Amino acid sequence: MLDIQFPLPADAILPDYGEGGLFGLAASLRHWLHSPEAGWAAGEIADGERALVVLLVIDGLGDRFLRTAGRGSALEAARRATLTSVCPSTTASAVTTLLTGVAPASHGLNGWFIHDRRFGGVIAPLPLTQRGGPPVEAFRLLPRLYPVAPMFHHACRPVNLVSPADIAFSRFSLHHARGAHIEPYMGLEDFGAAILAMADALRTSGGLIHAYYPVFDALSHLHGSRSAEALRCFSRVDDLFRRLQHALAGRDVRLMVTADHGFTDSSPERCIDLPSDGEVAAMLAAPLFGERRLAFCRVREGAKCEFEAWAREHLPGKAALVPGDAFLGSGLLGPGRPHARLAERVGSHVLLMEPGWTIVDHVEGEVAHEMIGVHGGLSADEMLVPLALVRT
Missing domain, CATH: 3.30.1360.180 (Gyrase A; domain 2)
Structure with a gap:
C-alpha cells in the first residue's frame, strides 16, 4: 500500500506491487517454481500441469514503445497486459526483482549505484565496482551485499538461464543463478539457438528458461529510445520472436516477454x-x-x-x-x-x-557517459512495460 505524502513529478506513474506490476509477476513465478502442484495464472498454467515457460526479458522495452513504434509487430500482437516496473525503474532494481521475487525494499538494490559504507561508499552492485574506483572486495561480500536468496535456489522445477557471455559468470550472475543452469551466448542468433537448445533439454520435464537480452537497452542509452539504431534492434528482436514461435510450434510452450523498464529521452x-x-x-x-x-x-x-x-x-x-x-x-x-x-x-x-x-x-x-535515452524515473515511458504471451 503506497502512502505518498509529498509532491510527485508531473504525470507520475506509481509502481504496482500487486498483480499489475513486475513484482507481482516475479513473486508469482517464484511461487510456481517452488510449489510442485501450483499453477501460474500469468503463464496460463493450471494447477498440477507440467509446463515449459520461456521468459524473454528484453532490457529497456517499454510498453509505450511497443504500442507505438512497435505497432504491427509480432511482439505487439502477443501483448496481453501492461505492467509497471518497480521503483526506481532501472535494471539493477527490476532485474534483481525478477531474479529473487522480492521488491527493491527487500533486496536493497535501489539503483545502478547504491550507498553502502561497508564496501567503500557508493558502489555499482551489478558490476561490483566502486564509483570511479576499483572492484569491490570484502569478506563474505556476496551474501552480505545480496542477502535475499535467488528464486531458483531449491526450486522444484528445473531452470536454465540464457545470459550474455560477458556477464553470464559475473559475481552478481553466479550468485543469483544458484539452483539454475547458466547457458552463455554471444549475439542475437546465438541467443535464439541457446533458447531452443534449452527448450529441447527441458522438453519432458518442463520448467523455466529465463533468457535476458541487453542490446536494445544499450543502443537506446547511446542513440536514443526512438533512434534508427534502437528501431533496427527492435525489428531484429521481433523477427527472432516470430522464429521462436515457429520453431516451438506444437510443443505447448508458454513463450512470454517482458522488460525491466522503458525509456525516455533527455538532452x-x-x-x-x-x-x-x-x-x-x-x-x-x-x-x-x-x-x-x-x-x-x-x-x-x-x-x-x-x-x-x-x-x-x-x-x-x-x-x-x-x-x-x-x-x-x-x-x-x-x-x-x-x-x-x-x-x-x-x-x-x-x-x-x-x-x-x-x-x-x-x-x-x-568515465563520463553521455546518455540520450535514460530511465529510472516515474514517467509512463519508463515505468510501463509489456507482458506478452504466446502458447505455441
Missing part, C-alpha cells in the same frame, strides 16, 4: 550538471547514488537547510525534492521485510526528476 539542455568543485557538491557527504532520473542524496550534517534552499531556488519544474524518511515511508520501493541498510541506501533526500530532466555529478576516475 544536455535538460541536465542538471553538478561540478565537483561547486556549491552543491560541497553540501554532499557522498556522490549521488541511484539514477540520474531518480537520485538519492546524502547531505552533510549541518547542510540540510542550505541544500533545501538551493533546491527551492533551482529545481522547480526540474525535480521534486523529497525527504529521505518520507520516501522510505511511502512504499515506493515496495513491500516486504526492509533491507537492513535501506535507510542508508535512500539517504537524507531524494530527487524525483520531472519529465525529460536528469541530474549528474562527477567522481574522480569515473
Whole structure:
C-alpha cells in the first residue's frame, strides 16, 4: 500500500506491487517454481500441469514503445497486459526483482549505484565496482551485499538461464543463478539457438528458461529510445520472436516477454550538471547514488537547510525534492521485510526528476557517459512495460 505524502513529478506513474506490476509477476513465478502442484495464472498454467515457460526479458522495452513504434509487430500482437516496473525503474532494481521475487525494499538494490559504507561508499552492485574506483572486495561480500536468496535456489522445477557471455559468470550472475543452469551466448542468433537448445533439454520435464537480452537497452542509452539504431534492434528482436514461435510450434510452450523498464529521452539542455568543485557538491557527504532520473542524496550534517534552499531556488519544474524518511515511508520501493541498510541506501533526500530532466555529478576516475535515452524515473515511458504471451 503506497502512502505518498509529498509532491510527485508531473504525470507520475506509481509502481504496482500487486498483480499489475513486475513484482507481482516475479513473486508469482517464484511461487510456481517452488510449489510442485501450483499453477501460474500469468503463464496460463493450471494447477498440477507440467509446463515449459520461456521468459524473454528484453532490457529497456517499454510498453509505450511497443504500442507505438512497435505497432504491427509480432511482439505487439502477443501483448496481453501492461505492467509497471518497480521503483526506481532501472535494471539493477527490476532485474534483481525478477531474479529473487522480492521488491527493491527487500533486496536493497535501489539503483545502478547504491550507498553502502561497508564496501567503500557508493558502489555499482551489478558490476561490483566502486564509483570511479576499483572492484569491490570484502569478506563474505556476496551474501552480505545480496542477502535475499535467488528464486531458483531449491526450486522444484528445473531452470536454465540464457545470459550474455560477458556477464553470464559475473559475481552478481553466479550468485543469483544458484539452483539454475547458466547457458552463455554471444549475439542475437546465438541467443535464439541457446533458447531452443534449452527448450529441447527441458522438453519432458518442463520448467523455466529465463533468457535476458541487453542490446536494445544499450543502443537506446547511446542513440536514443526512438533512434534508427534502437528501431533496427527492435525489428531484429521481433523477427527472432516470430522464429521462436515457429520453431516451438506444437510443443505447448508458454513463450512470454517482458522488460525491466522503458525509456525516455533527455538532452544536455535538460541536465542538471553538478561540478565537483561547486556549491552543491560541497553540501554532499557522498556522490549521488541511484539514477540520474531518480537520485538519492546524502547531505552533510549541518547542510540540510542550505541544500533545501538551493533546491527551492533551482529545481522547480526540474525535480521534486523529497525527504529521505518520507520516501522510505511511502512504499515506493515496495513491500516486504526492509533491507537492513535501506535507510542508508535512500539517504537524507531524494530527487524525483520531472519529465525529460536528469541530474549528474562527477567522481574522480569515473568515465563520463553521455546518455540520450535514460530511465529510472516515474514517467509512463519508463515505468510501463509489456507482458506478452504466446502458447505455441
